[in-house]
């Protein structure tokens with residue numbers, strides 16, 4: 001096996017790896033991007049793109065069921081799951097193909113296989129990467145720059161009997177060509193809630209099992225209760241302070257014994273108990289790259305691992321695990337390496353959207369975090385029913401909340417449970433990025449009746 005030399009090797013073609021490979025290649029570097037599964041990584045193939053495509057179908061089913069609320073009568077509503085899955089596959093295939101085309105056009109070399117630091121090291125100042133393809137063939141790449149973007153995969157929890165039960169995870173549930181009669185969902189994080197609501201809308205009875213007393217522990221209590229009440233109102237069953245002890249059965253007949261001795265029966269089981277980093281195949285110990293106690297790769301504010309010439313980007317370096325965070329990791333590394341920049345992770349404002357319906361949008365600090373940080377704050381909060389457009393659309397469930405610094409009047413953060421909450425939160429984010437006081441949004445003239453118009457009302461509530 002002869003050595004192949006590259007200026008840069010990227011392991012994993014996630015949300016950071018693909019654009020970084022393109023930029024490095026366009027800058028004249030020879031770049032190899034190594035991928036063990038599918039180009040584009042989780043988001044494109046088994047994450048955001050397919051799940052939001054399916055959620056769009058689920059929302060149509062939801063609105064169809066509610067058509068009489070709008071004075072429209074229709075016939076019987078049926079979920080054609082093979083057609084729903086076919087639509088999803090088409091959109092995923094398109095995104096996957098564009099990723100490949102983009103890499104090829106930029107001149108990056110795509111190598112399909114599992115990559116990791118080789119047992120036999122390269123000479124000083126260089127790294128040897130061993131790549132094993134699915135057919136068993138091996139290649140050895142030599143480089144001075146390695147970018148680790150290998151992401152995460154679903155956790156399989158320790159649960160008696162799980163080895164013998166055909167359970168679903170976030171990937172396999174998106175290939176299900178039937179609507180389960182009764183889906184049991186283990187875990188109540190973001191993945192769990194998005195799929196639970198989606199499959200309920202497709203027609204399944206759904207039971208969510210949560211160990212704790214509330215959903216989404218990173219959100220404020222009132223935001224969580226608001227989201228919980230909406231899901232309960234829609235007909236999902238959520239069992240709090242409930243732990244699974246043992247599972248048995250097969251698809252169509254799953255039995256879940258709980259620690260309190262009760263038993264649950266369902267037809268399908270979705271395990272959504274979190275994700276863990278893809279690090280085992282990297283053999284990080286061979287080059288001295290450090291990991292934290294959860295296995296995530298440790299990096300500094302510039303995404304450097306501490307070993308010269310090795311960076312880590314995206315989910316593999318630990319939470320927050322979002323596509324836009326990974327993409328911004330790419331921008332930080334590219335700006336600093338190729339454009340003499342000085343971008344840092346700590347300059348980034350956290351923003352994300354949980355795609356339940358209504359969405360849960362979040363930017364910056366919430367009340368819990370601001371109080372913990374000892375900030376002097378004022379809290380603005382209004383129900384979604386104050387939004388004229390939401391009433392007109394019969395989508396008035398939810399609430400808006402913003403946290404203001406008492407001393408400066410600057411907005412520290414906001415949370416929204418509500419129709420297009422992710423979009424409305426982006427308006428607040430822009431104000432925060434621009435360093436605007438809350439009074440600017442309070443007094444701004446928005447078109448009537450847009451959803452953003454409610455920002456007048458939200459911030460007026462502080463002074464009324």
Ligand SMILES: Cc1cc2nc3c(=O)[nH]c(=O)nc-3n(C[C@H](O)[C@H](O)[C@H](O)COP(=O)(O)OP(=O)(O)OC[C@H]3O[C@@H](n4cnc5c(N)ncnc54)[C@H](O)[C@@H]3O)c2cc1C
Nearest residue numbers: 012014015036041042043047115150151314315321322323
């Ligand atoms: C169901 C689901 C829905 C989601 N929805 C959203 C959403 O709506 N919005 C959002 O912001 N985020 C969402 N996420 C999270 C988002 O997908 C990730 O945060 C994002 O993909 C981060 O990607 P990454 O760049 O870290 O790597 P990934 O996209 O995970 O890519 C890593 C790639 O590395 C490959 N790999 C692993 N080990 C090796 C190796 N040794 N050699 C070669 N290749 C390797 C993997 O096969 C994978 O393709 C969702 C996740 C899931 C599971």
Ligand SMILES: NC(=O)c1ccc[n+]([C@@H]2O[C@H](COP(=O)([O-])OP(=O)(O)OC[C@H]3O[C@@H](n4cnc5c(N)ncnc54)[C@H](O)[C@@H]3O)[C@@H](O)[C@H]2O)c1
Nearest residue numbers: 157187188189190191192272273274275321322353354355
């Ligand atoms: N809309 C989005 O942006 C989006 C969508 C999906 C995923 N993601 C990203 O992916 C990450 C992972 O999401 P996730 O939902 O897989 O993980 P998570 O860590 O958010 O949630 C895991 C859940 O499983 C529960 N749990 C853990 N072990 C358990 C056990 N043994 N039995 C029962 N419950 C158990 C936890 O209490 C928690 O409720 C998210 O944090 C997010 O960063 C983002």
